[in-house]
Amino acid sequence: MNAIEIKDLTKRFGSKQAVKGLNMTVPEGAIYGFIGENGSGKSTTEKILCGLLPFDSGSVRLYGKDYTDPDLRAKIGVLIETPGCFPNISVWNNMMIQAANLGIADAEAEVAKVLKTVRMEGAASNKFKNCSLGMKQRIGIAMALLGNPRLLVLDEPINGLDADGMRIMREVLTDITKNYKCTVLISSHILTELEKIATHYGIIKGGEMIGEMTAAELDANCRTFVALKVADMNRTKLLLCSKYSRVEENDDGYIRIYDLTEPEEIVTFLYNNGVIIQEIESSKIGLEEYYIDLINERSVQ
């Protein structure tokens, strides 16, 4: 069963078409990385999914049911942008308020459990307004975890965090995916972080889904390359360009020759042309580069 099935979704804000016939399928149990530029329609899609925005046309089904079903909604945990908490109330009481709205029977035990999951048990008595951004985001995730949700929708939970905040958040998200066994839809701009946890990806541009794939498919799609460093970069680049179709010089001072796995051929070629290689390695592009390539391809089309 698919956790999320969106078909031909459209949403317009005045003259701006925010979502254009979007199709999206998230299998149950997946950690779905939802990727796109600012204004591409990610947050709008997530808000529609969470019942916060009505849409113009299309269909949204969660676990085979209409997305507005109250029984279904009780099992969906959401963090959209920032958590909706009262600033002058303690973290604990804000959590208890959400637990009451969800009708959780043993609310105190449940709140204590989720605060421990997000490493916030020591800050439960703090007023929400006194919490740092990283803490607030973790509180938002704790709120989303109340009631043992089947589906978690997390909109940019990592953005704006410092390195330590990001590390804690990554640990929290890893714990959640291990222990809660729920489907997670997570959007983020920080693709290097997303790459570490996502099992599926959806790439959106201009309100349209331009690619959906599993992590394995992404890995297969990601092009291999050989990166090397030499003393005379310009001459080497010219030499390589005469033999290989795609050669690029990176900002980090390496020349990359794409779609090659074995470096021996290049080593021999450059040696024969009198070039001494200082460093060489073969690798694959990551999610970030794949995403940029895909977006650029679409822009050209």
Next chain:
Amino acid sequence: MTEARTLTFETPSFYKRLKGMLGVDFYRLFHTPMYYIFLAIAAIIPAMVLGSEGQPNAQGEVVRMYRNTWNIIAADTPLYIINNIGEYANMNMVFIFGGIMVSIFIGHDYKSGYVKQLFTTHALKCDYMLSKSIVGAFSMACMCVTYLLGGAFAGIMSGVDMSVNAGSLMIAILGKMVMSVGWASLYTMLNVIFRRYFGICITLSFVIGTGIPIIGAAALIGNNFALNIFLYGSSVNACLSSNIGALLICIIVSCVWAVVYNIVGSVILSRCDVY
């Protein structure tokens, strides 16, 4: 990862949903300093009006606006047209304070993002309307009580006549308390419609709460019983000469308008962005 599992979703009953939401709203109400400030204002205003109205004016004359203490609660007869401030300044003023209170309460829901958090759960839009209306009505009913206490205390202290038909007084007070349900629903609906504009919400609550539209209508058509179909009309109708019929009118008018406002508010909420 995709192993087959049987998914069961418990359907939360209307009672369970409303109970949770009311619990939260009452918790918030009792933890909102503004609520206690309005309770105090509701007590102080009649005490101030009654305590100061027997003072001599610049010419040394004592002009009393009130025949007796209980005129601070309601007029002797239903007066939709007002001739002086004494005929106007009675327990109906609570509905102005209540309107501002509801505006602040709902405004805070939107400002904090609580509404966003709430509507991602199983909460329905009609649950939200109903819960806010009930809590708003409760806060106004409490203000009626403190208003009564403030007025009675000032009456005793200033020695103004306190003779009254106890039954009619009771009906007048109950009638106005019952009207809180309709008023709270109206304010909740207005605040849902103008949720992005806090200033408009406060202004509308004030203007409608003062009864200016009905007073204006009464100035055109006179003291007409038909005005009782409106919230302000029925609130005025609950006076010191009221009988059980007046209370029934208050109950019917208040409930009918509460239902109308709740339905309209729920429909608007369902069709609009939560933000």
